[in-house]
Amino acid sequence: MQTRVISLLVEDNPGVLTRMSGMFTMRGINISSLTVSPCEKEGLSRMTVAIKGSESELEKVRKQLSNLIEVLKVVDLDVHESIIRDLCLMKVHTRNTEARTEVMQLAESYNAKIVHASFDSIILELTAEPERIDRFVELMKHFGLKQLFRTGITAIGIDY
Amino acid sequence: MTVKKLSGAEIVVEELKNEGVKVAFGIPGGALLDLYEVLYNETMIKHILMRHEQCAAHAADGYARVSGQTGVCIATSGPGATNLVTGLATANIDSSPIVALTGQVPTSAIGTNAFQEASTFTITMPITKHNFLVMRTEDLPRVIHNAFYIASTGRKGVVLIDLPKDVQANRVDVELHPGDTPPGYKPNIIPNKVQTKKAAETLANAERPVILAGGGVISSGATDELRNLAETLGAGVVTTLMGKGAIPETHPLSLGMAGMHGHIYANRALNECDALLALGTRFSDRLTGWQLDQFAPDATIIHVDVDAAEINKNIPVDIPIVGDVKLAISDILKWLEKECIRDNSVWQKRLKEMHAACEECICDVWRAGSSTSDILIKELSNILDSNAIVTTEVGQCQMFAAHYYMTREPRTFITSGGLGTMGFGFPAAIGAKVAAPDKKVVDIAGDGSFLMTCQDLATCVENDIQVVVCIFDNRYLGMVRQWQELFFDKRYSQTHLGITPDFVKLGEAFGCYAERVEKPEDLKSALNNAFESGKPAVLDMIVGKEDKVLPMIPPGGGITNMIGTERCKHV
Numbered sequence: 001m002q003t004r005v006i007s008l009l010v011e012d013n014p015g016v017l018t019r020m021s022g023m024f025t026m027r028g029i030n031i032s033s034l035t036v037s038p039c040e041k042e043g044l045s046r047m048t049v050a051i052k053g054s055e056s057e058l059e060k061v062r063k064q065l066s067n068l069i070e071v072l073k074v075v076d077l078d079v080h081e082s083i084i085r086d087l088c089l090m091k092v093h094t095r096n097t098e099a100r101t102e103v104m105q106l107a108e109s110y111n112a113k114i115v116h117a118s119f120d121s122i123i124l125e126l127t128a129e130p131e132r133i134d135r136f137v138e139l140m141k142h143f144g145l146k147q148l149f150r151t152g153i154t155a156i157g158i159d160y
Numbered sequence: 161m162t163v164k165k166l167s168g169a170e171i172v173v174e175e176l177k178n179e180g181v182k183v184a185f186g187i188p189g190g191a192l193l194d195l196y197e198v199l200y201n202e203t204m205i206k207h208i209l210m211r212h213e214q215c216a217a218h219a220a221d222g223y224a225r226v227s228g229q230t231g232v233c234i235a236t237s238g239p240g241a242t243n244l245v246t247g248l249a250t251a252n253i254d255s256s257p258i259v260a261l262t263g264q265v266p267t268s269a270i271g272t273n274a275f276q277e278a279s280t281f282t283i284t285m286p287i288t289k290h291n292f293l294v295m296r297t298e299d300l301p302r303v304i305h306n307a308f309y310i311a312s313t314g315r316k317g318v319v320l321i322d323l324p325k326d327v328q329a330n331r332v333d334v335e336l337h338p339g340d341t342p343p344g345y346k347p348n349i350i351p352n353k354v355q356t357k358k359a360a361e362t363l364a365n366a367e368r369p370v371i372l373a374g375g376g377v378i379s380s381g382a383t384d385e386l387r388n389l390a391e392t393l394g395a396g397v398v399t400t401l402m403g404k405g406a407i408p409e410t411h412p413l414s415l416g417m418a419g420m421h422g423h424i425y426a427n428r429a430l431n432e433c434d435a436l437l438a439l440g441t442r443f444s445d446r447l448t449g450w451q452l453d454q455f456a457p458d459a460t461i462i463h464v465d466v467d468a469a470e471i472n473k474n475i476p477v478d479i480p481i482v483g484d485v486k487l488a489i490s491d492i493l494k495w496l497e498k499e500c501i502r503d504n505s506v507w508q509k510r511l512k513e514m515h516a517a518c519e520e521c522i523c524d525v526w527r528a529g530s531s532t533s534d535i536l537i538k539e540l541s542n543i544l545d546s547n548a549i550v551t552t553e554v555g556q557c558q559m560f561a562a563h564y565y566m567t568r569e570p571r572t573f574i575t576s577g578g579l580g581t582m583g584f585g586f587p588a589a590i591g592a593k594v595a596a597p598d599k600k601v602v603d604i605a606g607d608g609s610f611l612m613t614c615q616d617l618a619t620c621v622e623n624d625i626q627v628v629v630c631i632f633d634n635r636y637l638g639m640v641r642q643w644q645e646l647f648f649d650k651r652y653s654q655t656h657l658g659i660t661p662d663f664v665k666l667g668e669a670f671g672c673y674a675e676r677v678e679k680p681e682d683l684k685s686a687l688n689n690a691f692e693s694g695k696p697a698v699l700d701m702i703v704g705k706e707d708k709v710l711p712m713i714p715p716g717g718g719i720t721n722m723i724g725t726e727r728c729k730h731v
Contacts, residue, residue: 011344015293019285026286056472063469069290069310072344 001052003032005084005155008047008065009039009073016070020047023064029053033086033130033152044072048154077155084155086130089115090137091123093144103143110136121146163335168297168328169194171336172261175304177204178337181232183594184261185210185219189236190276191263194328208594208623213240215587215616217247217260222591224256225574226549228381230312231256231591236263238276241322242283246581248318249287253578254402255379257316259307260284266326267295280322289317297330302338314347315467316379348468351483351491358479359437359462359488360495366435366460368507369395372418375402375577376440376465382486383407383570386439389489392496394504396433396511398426400441401562404573408546409566412515419447420713421559424521424728425514427719430456432510437492438463440485443474444578451718464488521728531707533557533632535680537564540602540630543684547572548600549592553585553609556638559709561604572599583612589627590620600691603629608637608657617670620696628690628697630683631663634705642708646723647715667698677701 010016017036024031033050051061058076065074077084094100100122107114107124110132116123126136130153137148166174172195176184183206188196199207210216213235220231231251235244241262251258265274281293290310292303307319363369371393377386383406390397390413397407398418407414418426430436436459441447448455455475463470463477464485471480481488537560544550546568552558552575567573574592576584589603603610610631620627632638641655667674673693675686677700690697710724717723 011342014295015281015285018282022285060469060473063471067467067469069342069345 001054003079004051004053004058005077005079005082005153006049006051006058006062006065007075007077007155007157008049008071009041010045010047011070011072012038012043012045013070016045019068019070020049020065023068024051024061027060027064029057029061035152035154037154048152050153075157077157081159082155082157084129084153085127086133086153087125087127087151088133088137089123089125089149090140091121091146092140093121093146095120095144099143103140106136106139112136163333165331165333167194167198167331168300168323169198171297171300171334172304172323172328173198173202173205174336175301176232179304179308180229181205183208183223184232184234185216185223185591186234186261187211187213187216187236187240188234189240189263191237191265191325192234192323192328194325195234195261195263195323207234208590208619210587211615211618212613213243214247214583215590215613215619217244217251217258218581218584218587218613219591219594220258220260221247221251221256221584222551222574222588223595224251224258224591225588226571226592227595228379228571229257229595230308231258232261233258234261236276237265237280238278240276241280242278245283245287248284248320250576250579250581250584252287252289252318254576255316255375256318257311258318259311260318260320262320262322263328264293264322264324267324268326270324280320284320287318288320289315291320291322293322294324294327297327297332298334300327301334301336302340305338306342309341310345314345314349347466348482349466349484349487351464351481351488353491355479355481356488356491357495359481360492360499362435362460362462362479363393363395363437363492364496364499364501366393366433367502367504368433368510369393369435369437369504370429370433370459371395371397372400372430372436372438372441373397373403373406374400374439374441376485377403377406378570380440380466380485382439382489385486385489385493387411389493392493393501394508394511395437396429396514398422398429400444400447400577401575402577403441404562404575405567405570408568410568413511415511415514416518417562418719420449421563421709421711423518423563424711424722424725425518427722429511429514431720433459435459436461439489440465442470445474448474449713449719449721450716451721454718454720517728532680532703533560533634533707534564536630536632536683536701536703537561537604539680539683540604541566543687544600544602548602549574549589549596550602550604551575551585551589551592552604553606554580554582555606555609555640556642556707556709557604557606557609557632559639560632563709565604582606582609584609586610586613586627586629587616589629590616590625593625593627601627603627605629605631606638607631607633607635607663610663611661614666617667617672617696617698621671626691626694626696628687628699629667630699630701632703633663633700634703634707635659636705638707639709641706645706645708663698663700671695673697675699
């Protein structure tokens with residue numbers, strides 16, 4: 001089961017998200033990540049959907065999405081030909097100076113930003129490919145992860 | 161275009177008229193008072209007051225299937241809208257064009273659990289092709305135009321428009337009749353020439369070509385083209401349930417319906433063919449059986465459908481063609497003019513044998529008198545003119561009708577194929593009769609199905625809509641009973657319906673003509689009496705309690721594993 005990334009251009013109407021996610025529910029497909037945002041065109045939004053599935057499942061999803069009246073464009077993004085980013089905010093427990101130093105050093109090596117620090121914790125921000133964030137999260141678990149927030153991926157095709 | 165000051169309700173009615181709407185089936189309610197106020201004086205749109213919203217949707221559906229025009233149904237907010245749901249789902253899965261209008265609580269009250277509030281927009285999203293919740297009166301012209309455009313183009317379907325009370329009441333300056341269409345909706349109508357050429361080459365070189373005609377052939381109006389193509393190729397034609405009427409079933413190349421309750425030779429033709437042209441069908445499980453690798457195993461499969469999402473969905477296809485069936489057949493015929501069509505006289509002979517065997521099998525049933533249900537259908541088939549419209553309920557009566565009723569013209573066999581909705585046939589017959597007042601309309605009903613929507617006999621009597629309901633009265637939920645008999649050791653759990661009601665008295669209570677038919681030979685005179693009476697009619701036909709629809713593909717089986725074939729002629 002491979003992760004597939006689909007980029008959609010949709011009309012910015014109330015209910016369009018329900019309609020889109022409802023289509024996945026109806027066809028028994030689980031969405032692993034979904035982001036919605038305004039785009040360069042007035043009245044339209046861009047959605048980035050990540051699903052896990054086979055090539056044929058992806059094909060079916062693509063066609064069903066194209067059938068939705070409010071969907072203007074459906075693009076399967078080739079993960080090797082796209083820039084894919086996820087943003088993560090996390091609160092890491094730093095019980096002593098030693099832990100704090102270590103967390104700060106690791107954050108630096110991952111290009112994660114320290115956005116807030118308190119006596120016993122640090123809030124970090126990292127924007128990167130999802131796999132890189134996964135690795136950083138695993139590292140931080142070692143110190144004690146109090147809270148973790150991820151936006152889900154957004155993606156842009158290099159040639160599209 | 162001129163700007164006018166109109167209320168939302170006036171805009172709705174003006175736009176409906178502009179879309180050519182002549183009839184609407186509905187029931188008013190608190191959230192629709194404004195709309196019905198405008199309809200009160202309207203002479204261009206005939207409103208038929210139904211007695212249940214489900215029937216309003218089925219009637220609009222029947223109207224659409226018979227006329228080819230978009231049907232319109234109207235229901236109020238909350239329970240009115242939720243009652244529509246079954247009817248909308250029924251129409252949508254069978255790609256029947258309907259525009260449904262529903263009342264909604266005022267925009268300021270949405271989300272407050274106001275009286276008769278239900279979120280019709282979210283409830284109907286998965287059972288419609290598209291739906292709208294109109295929050296501004298100014299949007300009405302565009303929304304209504306788009307609703308009809310979406311419902312009636314590409315793969316046809318249901319579009320619902322939810323109309324809050326204040327949106328109907330507000331008066332605004334608007335420009336009527338906008339021409340713009342939704343930017344993301346571009347149905348693929350024109351077939352790819354390379355693909356149709358490939359299809360023509362494959363068919364011309366086939367030894368044993370078969371055409372599988374689905375509902376898409378009828379909805380695209382391609383029946384003449386289909387017949388022409390079949391005759392050009394000498395291809396056998398089998399249909400799906402929805403495709404009944406795509407070719408006259410009396411045509412020598414027709415082998416009738418294939419699938420779970422299809423003709424054994426229709427299934428055999430699918431099994432034996434080396435090229436299969438599937439037109440406007442979605443390869444439902446009731447057609448293919450459950451062993452998909454057994455479906456047309458030797459054939460190069462060509463699939464034409466206007467909905468790209470149907471291609472490769474259930475059956476892997478060799479030559480996909482996305483587009484309108486009528487255009488695709490015309491293109492294939494054009495390419496065939498340049499092809500040398502292979503001599504397939506051996507296959508022609510085989511098709512003739514199979515066609516004859518099917519006919520003989522039906523005659524045998526007639527002679528043997530083993531099951532009153534199939535004899536009654538055969539009798540109906542003999543009595544009714546070829547242009548008479550038959551609607552069916554769902555279950556045994558439907559499958560008896562599908563198997564034994566000889567459909568000779570398109571849009572004359574109206575049935576709930578995809579959803580299998582009991583209670584569909586009678587209200588659909590109402591819509592059918594309204595669409596085609598000069599044709600005879602008969603609902604082939606089961607006693608279980610008919611009780612689900614029989615209150616609309618009142619609608620028929622009040623509006624002088626002469627439909628004849630022929631109830632196959634076995635006092636069972638027959639199809640479920642059949643499965644219990646065959647696969648659950650005759651444990652008839654909750655399928656016996658008791659002895660109530662007396663359907664003759666029920667019909668008479670509504671003011672209908674009613675008669676009991678005890679023996680199949682009495683059907684002809686009873687039907688005559690019914691038509692002569694000039695009234696809507698109920699015929700209570702007593703059938704064998706344990707009649708079974710056979711042959712059939714048992715659950716889990718493939719298309720060649722039919723059971724109950726003993727009485728079929730083997731060729």
